[in-house]
Amino acid sequence: MAEAVRLGSAAQGTTAPNPNVGCVIVGADGAIIARGATAPGGRPHAEAIALAEAGERARGATLVTTLEPCNHRSQRGPACTDLILESGIARVIAALEDPDPRTHGEGLARLRAAGVAVELGTGAEESRESMAGWLLRQKLGRPRITLKLALSIDGKIALPSGESKWITGEDARAHVHLERAHHDMILVGRGTLQADSPRLDVRLPGLEERSPRRALLSRGEAVAGWEMLRAPEDVFRLHDVNDLLVEGGSATATAFLAADLVDRILLYRAPIIIGEGRQSVGYIGLDAIGDAHGRWVARDGRSLGIDRLEVYERVREG
Template sequence: MTSSPQLPETVLSYLGQAASPAEALRLAIRAAECARGSSTPNPPVGAVILDAEGHVRGIGCTQPPGGPHAEIEALRMAGKAARRGTAVVTLEPCNSWGRTGPCSHALAEAGIAALHYAFPDTTSFGGGAHYLEARGVTCTQFDGTQRAEVRQGGLGAWLHKQETGRPRVTVKMAATLDGFSAAIDGTSQWITGEEARADAHLERARVDAIVVGTGTFAVDNPALTARNPHGDLFPHQPHRYVIGTSAIAGEIERMQASGIPNCVIPEGYAAAPLTHLCTRKWEDVLAYFAGTDYQDVLVEGGPRLVGDLLARGYADRVLMYTAPMILGQGLSAAHSSLIDTLPNAQRFQFVSCERVGADLKLVLERKL
């Protein structure tokens, strides 16, 4: 069973501080990040409870399936301070019974006077705002700018799944300033520094599945695990997949899933156990993932697999670690022969840019 996500001290340090609803929403977004991956198939929601004077008294995020939702966690922390207070959540509180009781009922019973939420819940569990309004709670939806912040945070992948029917696909690359992921002789350890590699492992711990090609798998024998800087596994680990038509020694249990032959590799490799999807057709792979509970899928390589995904327009996001290094020649981070002219290039827009150690971390989304 997946361990419960813990809120970091950088989030908990806001307890007792005065905050406006907008400031509380940004705190809820940070809390929601802690639930990414471990909350699936539930949305990774963040919640903040302000007391009647506007001080932060409770912070919560969605626990693994069967555990409390974000609002319940925040209410437990706030206790009696929630009465006549304000609840700020990234997603409208649920209003139906599932594995747990409806959060809208719990907020009403706690005496909450106001609710601020970013996105309405359009699933069968929605309607929490209507329930609370009928009981005298003032309910307000945040505007487009603040909803955009929530979408770029922990809730983005869940929203993408609701809107498209398939998980959000993120391509992760690490390259030099001139776009190479390895030198001409194949050496690639390490293009980026320790801090960037640690951050990439944290990104792995926030997704549902991780994908590499059979070429990368054969050459690197990667573990595909999410590890902290000490080498210990994070509580949540992504499901591991290899894509390609090349056979892998030791694979067994050939099956059909969404029309794709696939095998389980139970032992003998660093990443075992893992699933081998025996195809290079991204249309089939995405159809397979659409039939799962996954919200967030991370594709890490190799360059031809990544290049093909990007060229065909199936990548929703790009996570790029750029090292302050020039090689002049080498192996490209992404390679495809499908684009031969600039007007056909796949274009993205910047979401964020931050320095991680000596490297830059860029997050980009598809330009619609």
């Protein structure tokens, strides 16, 4: 399952509107026969790719997947449950049940009814994290939204003049590009567009083609080459985006935080003190310190060269 999770995680940011599933097929000796991950654009599915690679070797083997195989037929491709039954796979291990109502347990039920041994739950936590964007969109009807902030020790994002290039070092900036590669869309505000003319692409060797779609948060005129969001709540119409990265300035960060639409924060903290300068976030509707507690939990922290990365997730009920 660890290899299946790795394969699925590597595909994050390329498979929307479908989930980034990983799959491996294991022979009787425990060796991996074939591997698959959901293809860019969502088809073929991970199971279909792995089964095609395995061919006749799939007969009697075990299929390990991060998500229940789909059970609904589509014009874009066959149901993975049908392919598994045709292949002669003897056992299926799935980490998560598919929340899509077109499958939601029916795929595993069909496999069991046909005599295939089925196990559910192995690697569930890791698989859930690897597909967090797609799973959240199934639940809330919008992408998982990550806010990226690059700050000084004293919480400033720029000098009073607006100069901010570069607060963080090369290692932190490289990590940002890796994060971009795992998002379907990246968003900034009009102020950032006008001040910096950002490319918002991925500039890591071998990952250049993984540059996400670009979106602009603005009530002004449309800009060629950019998708427009007039308000943070417009994220609910992004039905083909699983993971959205917000990289705008203070106004954009404030707007998304005030709307309580941020699920994850990537905070890159540089070992510098700016003093008087531009704040990272403005007023977000909190009038008492007590109201701020319990909303965020630290999930990760690590050094990136001279800088420090802190990862926080929004605590939400259910």
